[in-house]
Amino acid sequence: MENAQSRCLFLFFLLTWGLPPEVAAEVQASSDGSNAAQNPVQLTDVPAAVEFIAAAEVAVIGFFQNLKIPAVSIFHSIVQEFQDVSFGVSTSSEVLTYYNITGNTISLFRLVDNERLDLDNEDVENIDVTKLSRFIEINNLRWVTEYNPVTVIGLYDSMIQIHLLLMMNKASPDYEVSMHRYRKAAKLFWGKILFILVDSGLEENGKVVSFFKLKESQLPALAIYRTVDEEWDTLLIAEISVEQVQNFCDGFLKEKQLRENHEPEEKSPKVEL
Structure with missing residues (x-):
């Protein structure tokens, strides 16, 4: 004690041959759809939002009262950069109330330490691609x-x-x-x-x-x-x-x-x- 992560079946076989079955399955799951375009999931009610967050290691949700603000398009543009993050959007007053959202907010939920981090009104108003990307990168903690x-x-x-x-x-x-x-x-x-x-x-x-x-x-x-x-x-x-x-x-x-x-x-x- 001291102080001071196959595009074809053949390629998939090559990558996973010799691995234990459970590990091979994990590799396949992580590779399926890796090149598919990712879009934010529309969260229309509280059960959908709760289930969405619970199913992801890291989830980022845009809680927007106004879909015409610049932050919405920035939020959509950033999605493809983080294939391992689940993105959702909600404009439901029921959902916003449930999560105590009083303005346009982007929230990151992570499973590993049950943490929620918010970019509130002022931050969202001044957000750009670089700032949002860094916010996600810094807080993208996983198992x-x-x-x-x-x-x-x-x-x-x-x-x-x-x-x-x-x-x-x-x-x-x-x-x-x-x-x-x-x-x-x-x-x-x-x-x-x-x-x-x-x-x-x-x-x-x-x-x-x-x-x-x-x-x-x-x-x-x-x-x-x-x-x-x-x-x-x-x-x-x-x-x-x-x-x-x-x-x-x-x-x-x-x-x-x-x-x-x-x-x-x-x-x-x-x-x-």
Whole structure:
């Protein structure tokens, strides 16, 4: 302990041959319709809106009282940039009231930490493609969020203060299987730990690896980190398994609870990795 994601069946076969059936199915699901045009779903009543949000890892909804404002066309234009985000639009007074919308608002809902983030009237009036795109990029946190200079902002703004980092080269032949298991483990710690992927194949991510006093030759590895006090631990792994990840996280959480029961916690500023 220390401080400081086939266009043809043949191609699909090539990509998934040798993978466990559940992983192959996951690859197929993620590739189906990837090139299809995406349009915002019209949410006409409260049940439809609730179901839409609950079904998505990340959902962005435009709650508009006036469809003639510039923000509406900007909202529609941004949809194709984020194929992994679900977009919806609602003008229903019933829906707006249910979500306490009093003006034109763009809201992002994410499952991983049950968070809702709003761009309210003034922000929507001054929105442009760049601003809306950045708002979504920063806050696009998922079961497993890939670390980069933009997502790190949203990660550190989350109320969840414990982060688990898998440092692994995405070019590794074990990557797809490992990520399937890592996502599965992430769901076991919903609301407690944010799961992050650090692509060690990117030179700029070397600073993250070195922060945890690790070397490239030691990867893949797990690092668990508490942002409030920079408490962290690492685990060298030859192969990712759900049980291994679960045990590592459980151990950290138990030690955290023991410390909190015996010592007063002194909060210090968060440090971005």
